[in-house]
Amino acid sequence: MKIKVSVIIVNYNGLKWLKKCLTSLSQQSYDNYEIIFVDNASSDGSVLFVKRHFPKVKLVRLQSNSGFAKGNNEGYKISKGEYLILLNNDTCVPDNFIQKFITAFDNPKVGIAQAKLILMSDGKSMDSCGSFWTQTTLLYHFGNGKDSILKKYNKALKIFSVKGAAMMVRRGIVESVGLFDPDFWSYYEETDLCHRVWISGYECWYWPAATCFHAQGGTSRTLFGNKYSLIQYHNFKNKIMSYVKNFEVQTLIYVLPTALFVNFIIATIWLFQGKYRYSMSIIRAWVWNVKHLSSNLKKRKKIQMARIISDEEIMSQVMRLPRSLAYYYYLFTDNISQYED
Numbered sequence: 491m492k493i494k495v496s497v498i499i500v501n502y503n504g505l506k507w508l509k510k511c512l513t514s515l516s517q518q519s520y521d522n523y524e525i526i527f528v529d530n531a532s533s534d535g536s537v538l539f540v541k542r543h544f545p546k547v548k549l550v551r552l553q554s555n556s557g558f559a560k561g562n563n564e565g566y567k568i569s570k571g572e573y574l575i576l577l578n579n580d581t582c583v584p585d586n587f588i589q590k591f592i593t594a595f596d597n598p599k600v601g602i603a604q605a606k607l608i609l610m611s612d613g614k615s616m617d618s619c620g621s622f623w624t625q626t627t628l629l630y631h632f633g634n635g636k637d638s639i640l641k642k643y644n645k646a647l648k649i650f651s652v653k654g655a656a657m658m659v660r661r662g663i664v665e666s667v668g669l670f671d672p673d674f675w676s677y678y679e680e681t682d683l684c685h686r687v688w689i690s691g692y693e694c695w696y697w698p699a700a701t702c703f704h705a706q707g708g709t710s711r712t713l714f715g716n717k718y719s720l721i722q723y724h725n726f727k728n729k730i731m732s733y734v735k736n737f738e739v740q741t742l743i744y745v746l747p748t749a750l751f752v753n754f755i756i757a758t759i760w761l762f763q764g765k766y767r768y769s770m771s772i773i774r775a776w777v778w779n780v781k782h783l784s785s786n787l788k789k790r791k792k793i794q795m796a797r798i799i800s801d802e803e804i805m806s807q808v809m810r811l812p813r814s815l816a817y818y819y820y821l822f823t824d825n826i827s828q829y830e831d
Contacts, residue, residue, distance in 0.1 A: 495523040495588055496571030500561035502530040504579040505539055507705065511582055512544045520588035524548060528565040530555040557675035558654070566669050571661065578655040580705035582610070591658050591700035594646075601663045601692025602684055604652030605700040608638050615827070617704045620649035620696045621681070622810035627729070627749045628821070629681070630812050632696075635827020642831065644698045650808035652694055654680035656702035663687055667796070671731070671789070673782070677721065678728035685736040688808070691798035719767035726753060726775035734779070735790045741801040750776075756822070 497515060515525055528550040529537050540547055550564055562576055573592060594603035607617035619633035629651065633643045657680060667686040670679040684694045733745050753772050760768040779786070820829040
């Protein structure tokens, strides 16, 4: 019998995406899988739609919008699969998706894999191949907006972090290092998990054999609406939290001041642009981390005690700088597709 796979989808008011997503999953050629649908107290009829049209889907109903991180954790609790696929609700997949995806784990060193994410809007542009670490502490998002048929985006490669829209993880890894930190709520939770997976001696890979079409931002728009400052608050808060937990002391001595400097520059630019709430979101992120330092240090102690591989060894495999500083300009002007990898 084939290995069982659990597909977990977290939803909040994502009714408009569900027919396409769940229909594509129900037509998989792989025959030993379950679909777990975690609803974050939606008010748009999502639960009723799933009950009526996809009765075989396992349904988890939460009493409030608990975010992406906790939602996936709740789905994991009732899952039975030896492998978990975490999939955004604004995706659809071909019928060989699971069959292709699971082949990434033929390599026993692979702990997490990311599918080839293609933008649903045109069906040909890359969403992401995952991300590399850089010395600036800002991730290098490889392949974003590029032509998906190019050879360099069709090769499997090691990456520092997958993108959480379509990722697959070994159950044994989750049992060892945990899934998502519930304090993250949403944003950077997959990078934090990937870092812990690397620390545990496993690897994270981009696996283009498995293709997934993604609406990009569909899930976050329903979570946050137009509250961009709230997105940035969680983004920066979670990054700092992850750095403190996961890096060795000798690395943290460099990473934290660098992150503070980069954050100060970003906050200053936003301030001069009149984006006061954006600037304040960074200040609030650092304040939150100071207030919660004690609890985060407890998490850090547990993670570092289980460390198998050093930061130096990890970074030797997954650090890659963009070809030019223009990348950062395009990143912060939301035109990253204009940058040539």
